[in-house]
Amino acid sequence: MAEISAKIVMELRGRTGAGMMDCKKALAASDGDMDKAIDYLREKGLAAAAKKQSRIAAEGVVGAFICDKCGSGALVEVNCETDFVANTPEFKEMVQTIAKTIMAENPSDVDALLNCTAKGLDMTVSALITEKTAKIGEKITVRRFARYDGSEGIVDSYIHMGGKVGVLVLAQGEKTDTVKEVLHDVALQIAAASPVAPEYVTRDQVRADHLEHEKEILIAQARNEGKPEKIIEKMVQGRINKFYQEVCLMEQIFVKDSDLTVEKMIQKKAPGTKILAFTRYKMGDGLEKKVNDLAAEVAEQTKMKG
Secondary structure, eight states, rough: OOOOOOOHHHHHHHHHHOOOEEEHHHHHHHHOOOHHHHHHHHHHHHHHHHHGGGGOOOEEEEEEEEOTTTTEEEEEEEEEHHHHHHHHHHHHHHHHHHHHHHHHHHOSSSSHHHBBBBBTTSBHHHHHHHHHHHHOOOOOOOEEEEEGGGSSSSSEEEETTTTEEEEEEEEEEEHHHHHHHHHHHHHHHHHOOOOOOOBSSGGGGGGGHHHHHHHHHHHHHHHHOOOHHHHHHHHHHHHHHHHHHBBGGGGGGGGGGGGGGGGHHHHHHHOOOOOOOOEEETTTTOOOOOOOHHHHHHHHHHHHHO
């Protein structure tokens, strides 16, 4: 058997983009033959999967899972390249598996999650993603996740528009059907909020730098409108109250009853219930989507052939 040097492993990795250990295994199985090792990786789907990691994954699904027994819940965004793949049962099932793994294993970050054994499977989350990438033919990445522990309160979730928006809510209160219904309405409120989604539960949670920045903008707006300096402060205070009503969940107008704020709705239907925290993910938010320019592509191909 030929000696597998670090140099040849690095060369194979450079040519295929596959992982270091996969390259070492491929070379061992191919008796050090580079071409056979490449074929080995391609046959296993490892080279194809690795090469696709340079693509932009800006589609995908936000999924959630809440454990019936312990009450803990997880929310996760998993990205792929096309909406077509995102809507397939296989992709959505994978997202559910990842959400269940987060709930069960409580990983500290995405890297830790990738090293966790996928719930119900005999492989890591990383291996599961590699396998699905090779089979589906698109880059797949876990972008972010949140987890709330059932021992800290009641956890509920809401998935909007088939996974385009997802919400996870943690609350303090009695574990009754009424409270559960109220929490579901709160989660729906957070998911459907438009044009501004809430960022805080109450105004006392608003970061000082965020508030100061908003005040500076509002003062500049008032001055640009030609308002006298003596009334600007009063105007800004009024606009700051509107800002609170937009970014603070408890002060938003309840989507199902415009006569109530979210706080008043909770007090009316489930007195004593307190929203402790929430996480809202909008799929692909902030990611750059790849737009194919057909004319540029044709010109580039023509140039290459010439």
